[in-house]
Amino acid sequence: MTGMTAIPPLDARTKRQVARATRRNEADAHKRLTSRGATIVAILIAIVWTIPTFGLFVTSFRPGADSSTSGWWTVFTNPGFTLDNYFTALTSGGTALTLGASFINSLAITIPATLIPIVIASLVAYAFAWIDFKAKNLLFVLVFALQIVPIQMALVPLLSLFSRGLTINGVGIFPGFELRDVDHSFATVWIAHSIFALPLAIFLLHNFISEIPSEVIEAARVDGAGHGQIFFRIIIPLAMPAIASFAIFQFLWVWNDLLVATIFAPSTSLPITQTLNSLSGTWGGQWYLQSAGTFIAIIVPLIVFFALQRFFVRGLLAGATKG
Amino acid sequence: MSDTPAATVTKRRAPSRQTTGIVLAAGLIVVVAAFLFLITRAPSPDALPVSLGFSLNRLFQLVGNLNPLVQIPIILAVFGLVVALILVLIEYAPRAGKGYFYLRLAACFILPALAFMLLRPYQNSFIFVLLIALVLGGLLFFADYRSRQGAGYLFQLVIFTAPAAILLLTGLVYPTIATLFQSFFDKKTENFVGLENYIWVFTNPEGFWSVINTIIWVLIAPVFATVIGLAYAALVDRARGEKFLKVLVFMPYAISFVGAGIIWKFVYDFRQGEQIGLLNAIVTAFGGQPVSWLDAQPLINTFLLLVVFIWSQTAFAMVILSSAIKGVPAEQIEAAALDGTTAWQSFINVTVPGIRSSLIVVLTTIAIAALKVYDIVAVMTGGRANTSVLGFEMVNQQQRFQSYGHSAALAVVLFIFVLPLIIYNARQIKKQIR
Numbered sequence: 001m002t003g004m005t006a007i008p009p010l011d012a013r014t015k016r017q018v019a020r021a022t023r024r025n026e027a028d029a030h031k032r033l034t035s036r037g038a039t040i041v042a043i044l045i046a047i048v049w050t051i052p053t054f055g056l057f058v059t060s061f062r063p064g065a066d067s068s069t070s071g072w073w074t075v076f077t078n079p080g081f082t083l084d085n086y087f088t089a090l091t092s093g094g095t096a097l098t099l100g101a102s103f104i105n106s107l108a109i110t111i112p113a114t115l116i117p118i119v120i121a122s123l124v125a126y127a128f129a130w131i132d133f134k135a136k137n138l139l140f141v142l143v144f145a146l147q148i149v150p151i152q153m154a155l156v157p158l159l160s161l162f163s164r165g166l167t168i169n170g171v172g173i174f175p176g177f178e179l180r181d182v183d184h185s186f187a188t189v190w191i192a193h194s195i196f197a198l199p200l201a202i203f204l205l206h207n208f209i210s211e212i213p214s215e216v217i218e219a220a221r222v223d224g225a226g227h228g229q230i231f232f233r234i235i236i237p238l239a240m241p242a243i244a245s246f247a248i249f250q251f252l253w254v255w256n257d258l259l260v261a262t263i264f265a266p267s268t269s270l271p272i273t274q275t276l277n278s279l280s281g282t283w284g285g286q287w288y289l290q291s292a293g294t295f296i297a298i299i300v301p302l303i304v305f306f307a308l309q310r311f312f313v314r315g316l317l318a319g320a321t322k323g
Numbered sequence: 324m325s326d327t328p329a330a331t332v333t334k335r336r337a338p339s340r341q342t343t344g345i346v347l348a349a350g351l352i353v354v355v356a357a358f359l360f361l362i363t364r365a366p367s368p369d370a371l372p373v374s375l376g377f378s379l380n381r382l383f384q385l386v387g388n389l390n391p392l393v394q395i396p397i398i399l400a401v402f403g404l405v406v407a408l409i410l411v412l413i414e415y416a417p418r419a420g421k422g423y424f425y426l427r428l429a430a431c432f433i434l435p436a437l438a439f440m441l442l443r444p445y446q447n448s449f450i451f452v453l454l455i456a457l458v459l460g461g462l463l464f465f466a467d468y469r470s471r472q473g474a475g476y477l478f479q480l481v482i483f484t485a486p487a488a489i490l491l492l493t494g495l496v497y498p499t500i501a502t503l504f505q506s507f508f509d510k511k512t513e514n515f516v517g518l519e520n521y522i523w524v525f526t527n528p529e530g531f532w533s534v535i536n537t538i539i540w541v542l543i544a545p546v547f548a549t550v551i552g553l554a555y556a557a558l559v560d561r562a563r564g565e566k567f568l569k570v571l572v573f574m575p576y577a578i579s580f581v582g583a584g585i586i587w588k589f590v591y592d593f594r595q596g597e598q599i600g601l602l603n604a605i606v607t608a609f610g611g612q613p614v615s616w617l618d619a620q621p622l623i624n625t626f627l628l629l630v631v632f633i634w635s636q637t638a639f640a641m642v643i644l645s646s647a648i649k650g651v652p653a654e655q656i657e658a659a660a661l662d663g664t665t666a667w668q669s670f671i672n673v674t675v676p677g678i679r680s681s682l683i684v685v686l687t688t689i690a691i692a693a694l695k696v697y698d699i700v701a702v703m704t705g706g707r708a709n710t711s712v713l714g715f716e717m718v719n720q721q722q723r724f725q726s727y728g729h730s731a732a733l734a735v736v737l738f739i740f741v742l743p744l745i746i747y748n749a750r751q752i753k754k755q756i757r
Binding site (some may be wrong): 169 | 333343361362363364366367370372379380382383384386387388389390392394398402406409410411412413414415417418442444445447448452480484485486488490491493494495496497498499501502503505513536551554555558559560561562563568569571572573574575576577578579580581585586587589590594596598600601604632634637639642643646670684693694697702713714717718721722727730731733734735737738741745
């Protein structure tokens with residue numbers, strides 16, 4: 001031990017030099033490991049994977065007259081670009097609900113449906129991780145099993161609970177929600193998304209929260225903090241990386257969802273996926289509108305994806321390799 | 324509660340479990356009796372809902388009439404207030420002292436009653452519902468007060484878990500059981516029809532094709548997506564510009580199935596005259612006749628839908644397997660290289676066994692996703708030309724034909740397909756908990 005302390009700490013400059021040399025060596029090693037054949041095959045696959053999206057992307061900027069008479073690849077020999085497709089697509093959809101309005105609806109659905117289940121799930125995850133009670137492990141496995149019950153099993157009865165309430169043996173106990181005349185009601189979609197997100201959220205957050213060192217929690221308890229304070233002041237900040245990963249996941253999942261919206265959203269509250277799907281039928285072969293509409297719908301997920309990719313991958317790995 | 328003074332005197336002694344058990348059992352009998360009495364009374368269809376002047380329904384109506392963007396902060400603020408109340412209760416309720424005792428007492432009686440009142444019970448059920456709420460609250464208080472871990476322990480546990488438990492029970496457990504029940508009843512869930520709906524699933528063309536197609540999906544999609552994802556992960560591991568190449572293949576995973584469906588519908592586009600769809604352009608460039616791909620039967624159109632799914636799920640497989648490959652110890656690969664094995668041999672004999680558990684996870688995850696698929700079929704064919712799958716047909720029967728029995732039976736068949744995967748995954752998780 002005494003011998004260790006005798007070594008003088010590296011000064012900042014040496015440290016930088018060592019780091020630079022290591023990086024250079026690693027880069028050299030990687031270069032030696034890479035093979036030209038692997039690179040070429042990988043690039044070919046990547047091109048095949050990207051072409052469908054790229055083709056539609058190009059079409060979204062071509063004038064309608066061009067894109068309905070010639071393939072998108074002819075744009076390289078016969079260029080012609082416009083932004084009109086996007087304006088037309090945003091305002092199409094009739095008086096009831098335009099694509100632009102359903103874009104707003106998607107935001108109004110997705111943000112609460114991301115935050116609400118995370119809070120509820122982290123409460124339970126904390127209880128599972130740090131409060132002892134009977135049958136804890138059994139209950140946890142049951143919650144996990146719920147995660148894989150297809151939501152198709154739950155859709156129709158849940159819908160009838162929402163709209164018709166609870167009636168047993170002909171005796172009415174609770175009425176349903178009366179939201180028919182409401183302008184933009186998202187309540188049922190929020191609740192449905194929150195419920196369906198819970199099993200996975202509880203599972204992921206529990207994995208993370210249970211690994212927080214118990215000394216941290218003990219120390220807070222000695223200082224007189226109850227579970228409420230420990231949860232709010234210690235667990236939530238420490239679990240932020242896991243919460244962020246799951247939040248991105250849930251955000252993309254809800255934004256991209258079609259099934260839950262089809263069943264639960266009233267006709268004025270449809271999200272962009274649903275409106276795009278029905279407009280896609282109306283537009284038919286008008287690919288200049290289909291393409292612009294599609295890119296309006298996928299721009300938000302793509303931005304989230306590119307901006308927060310690291311969190312996203314981390315969440316994916318935590319979810320998959322643990323379960 | 325006649326023994327309250329005695330209990331305060333003998334507070335140090337652990338309360339007898341037997342007494343607690345008897346009181347709890349008696350209370351539960353009262354609850355069950357009240358419930359049975361409630362549901363066996365004559366129905367009164369004219370009954371009106373009773374509310375305290377505010378209810379969940381009223382809140383949703385008020386919020387729903389606002390601009391969608393304004394709704395976001397308002398609903399989050401309301402939700403935040405509820406969570407704050409929960410945290411305050413959790414923090415203060417377990418403390419010792421007279422004030423905290425009354426806090427718990429009040430919370431136990433008020434919260435369940437308030438929760439039920441927010442749902443506006445009908446006039447004829449109102450008294451019973453309130454009775455059940457109050458008895459349940461009283462039982463919780465009693466059990467909590469006599470808990471061996473000290474008063475407040477059980478209370479905070481219940482408060483922590485109640486929101487999720489209520490949502491999961493009403494939103495997943497109850498509906499799943501109800502669907503199971505509905506699958507043995509006719510269109511409108513009125514008459515018992517035995518296995519008729521299940522016979523329909525396997526004999527009616529739509530039902531039959533959705534079963535066959537679902538089996539095709541679950542057998543083919545995971546294998547292709549995993550193999551391509553694995554190959555690509557291994558290739559980019561040895562390629563230059565790894566990060567960029569990975570992003571290109573990963574991107575489809577962020578695109579919705581609705582978006583992906585339209586992207587590929589464009590590739591498969593068919594028309595008279597010059598072809599603008601890539602696939603038909605390639606076919607005609609080689610002198611072939613253009614094909615209306617999404618109508619091409621048998622099974623060709625199903626495989627073309629599968630391509631879309633594989634295109635998107637390969638991204639998932641690639642990301643998971645790529646990080647698994649990087650986790651294989653370099654020494655093992657080097658040792659294999661020293662033994663003179665080729666790159667291919669070392670990949671098969673060292674890398675693949677090293678990432679076995681990740682491979683299984685990827686295969687099962689994609690298999691589950693393939694079983695539940697809905698969007699791709701809805702967007703690309705709408706189930707036409709024998710492309711339907713269970714997840715789609717189930718919604719189709721409910722929405723288009725209002726046929727709840729068929730819809731439920733399709734969902735149950737889907738559930739039975741997923742069941743082996745659930746059991747397998749649950750075992751894995753049990754292993755990890757130990």
